[in-house]
Amino acid sequence: MRNKKNLLGRLMIIIIMLSIFIIIFSVKNVDKGKPLEMVYISKSVDEKNEFWMALISGAKMSAKEYNVNLTVVAPSYEADYEEQNKLIKEAIEKKPDAILLSPSSYTETTDMAEEIKRNEIKLVLIDSTINSNVADSIVSTGNYVAGEKMGNYMRTLINDDTKIVVVSHVKGSSTAIERETGLRNGLGKYEDKIIDVVFCESKYDKAYNLTKQLIEEHPDIDMIAALNEYSSVGSAKAVKELGLEKEVIIIGFDNSIEEVKLLEEGIINGIVIQKPFNMGYFGVEQAVKAVKGEKYVEFLDCGSELITKEFMYTDENQKMLFPFIGRQFREVIE
């Protein structure tokens, strides 16, 4: 009898304790958790290069949104894969949750990229790729599609006597290969109008010199396809200097202020712009998803747009051409 009473009392106390415990437990906030550690190894941190700046700012903004501690490093110039490989090695030693990489070389960066995966660090390639399928996710412009857009637009301007030169950037880089292939495909039957392909190694003066040289060699060149920002600005400057802006049609790639000015001036007839900000943003987003084990896509095309002078300032296009430098944007960049 007495035992039974005690048992009952104990049972009640247990129930009460349990209910309090459950309530407190259910109310307790789930911790937000520590920020993820990530390193972005870019191709360039040149402040004048608006493409990379936009990409980095996108990545940083995304990092802010997703609570990521993002470190950004880059070799001193774009094509220096050796220095970049060194940076990758240093990054691996830090053992971050993920490494974001814009490989300088399609072939030479591959080993280090594989090394990243061997250390069980998530790898997201941004903008460019490598000749190995090790990355968890690739976030870039559909370079082939972008090249195709360029080719399609050029085709509308082509006549029988048209001679095209392609001023590409870094030989062997994935972006150069894909854009050129896309371009040739876009041109379709006019592909044979391409008389030469040159590489400026992402240097303004080299693009400028090469263009000048080419025009001297082939004075009848009337169309230039420039496959990145350096090529575009360099060759446009050469054409401008030679006073051939009426004769030579230039279709450029990317959008820097310099390039936009040249477009406004009418020296460049159209540009294919990428969305570097989005690339950076999605790059970090994909990396976060990969680290957290959420669903992510293996290849993300951030899109590209062909913009000509007359449509520069439409509501849509001005948003794409000019980054919105608000206060927050500045905070992120600095």
Place this chain on the structure above:
Amino acid sequence: MIKGKRVSKVFQYLNIRTSILMSFSILILITLLVISFIAIRYTENIVKNNSVDYTTKIIKQINNDIDSYIVSMDNISTLIAKDSEVQEYLFEDEGNKNYEYYKQRILRLFKTVRETREDIGNIAIIDSNNKYIINDGKDELSEYVSIEDTSWYKNAILKNGETFISSSHVQNVIKDNYKWVITLCRTLISPNTNEQEGVFFIDLNYNAISDLCEKNALGKKGYVFIIDENGNIIYHPKQQLIYSGLITENIEMIMNSEENYFATDLRGDSCVYTFSKSEKTGWTVVGVAYMDELIKNDNEMILVYGIVISVILGLAIIISMAISKEITKPLEILKNSMRDVEKGDFKTVNIDATGENEVVSLSNSFNIMISEIKKLMRQNVYEQKQKRKSEIRALQAQINPHFLYNTLDSIIWMSECNKTKEVVIMTSSLAKLLRESISNEEEFTTIKREVNYINSYLTIQKMRYKDKLEFKLEIEESIYSVKIIKLILQPIVENAIYHGIKYKEGKSLILIQGYDCGSEIEIIVKDTGVGMDKYQLEHIFDNCKKSEKSNGVGICNVQMRLNLTYGKEYGLIYESKKSEGTTVKIRIPKRGEIGYEE
């Protein structure tokens, strides 16, 4: 129905107290949960409404701030547009000698304005002849863009001298300058022609507006943004993300909403959009507050409710424990009393219960029942006693006629032989015997009287069975005063004579001994008669009821009376061997009378 049965079955197996306790607890728990659920909902609602009110106020405030900001900008524009030097500069003839002077004055004016307002991106006046002053006078108009093509200029023309405020756009009329700005502009009307011949504009960067929008934080995650009357974004803290198409805003819903707030889901979080439209600018200030921040004390509230519920529940359980104990206490007492009764203990049973409730009346009924039972038992005992008395009388009556006849016959016979002495002895013995048996109706007598009685009896019998019977009485005197029930020895002795000695040839002895064995008295009646075999010995008490006439009645009666009076453990013990004799042990307690005596 079935469920109800099941529930009642459950209660059948639990004791009443547990049932009461459980039902109380469950009912209280359910009540508390329902109440707290409603309370939480209600509180949440109030908090939500308050928050919406609060947010609305903030948004209105921001709207006012922005209005006054725009008004202040408008004042600057008025100041400059109406400025005589500006008028002179723009609308005087080219050859005016004061041209440079005016230009310097205007530049100084611009400088002052730009220095005091860091939220001004560009400030410029341009006339239709492309005469212009921009910022510090060094900036040039872009060669590739015509000001007439810009939408803000077109709108300014339509306003005819009134201020026009553009949406967010890239300012492209100034060379090498492509900044996102909001343009506040007005055309300048020439006093000469009364035509719109120039334009003044101030480009506002977002510093002031973002300050205003971020000044009043709507929680950690909440934010404020501004759209124009067409739904274009003027300012948004994540403007670049929106322009890049990475996130979208619910502009459609804001434009279509009839109320000045609505709740919706934003990337998985539920939010409240509150907005206020400015009549002055046509802009709508939109505040986005996150529900979980609005009700940021939600968890705390639930915690408090939880603790309150637990405490109340605990108290309720303790109280219901007490109440159930109080309710079931009389039942418990009743149960214990009944258990006592089951064991046969009637004496202590009497429940002290006062009050009106069912259990009390049950207890009272129980008390009445118990006293009734006691009464019945008393009656039963009394009746039993009466029965025994009448049995003794029957016994006395039974023995008397035969014996009396035989004795009287012996007396007659002895008288005829002139054995006067023997006749006297026998007659006096008979007289003693008769006196003793009729003397009173008392059940008890003392051993001494019993011994005297048996002595008289044996004396008579010895005279009758002269050659056969000899007797001896060896009773310790110390037990003479011990009480014993009447007529114990006589039937045994009679039995011994008629069944043992009578059939034995030669003389037999009857020896009666009495001892004090501590707590009990042992009286032994030994005869040296024919004895009994095993079968007879075993069945000596068997024929108690069957044959009245047989001798068995006598000792059966004795045995029964001994048992009834002293309990089962006392009574007669027969020991006998064929042809050797019989010994009867009578054991009674020394204390005398016990058992069903009141």
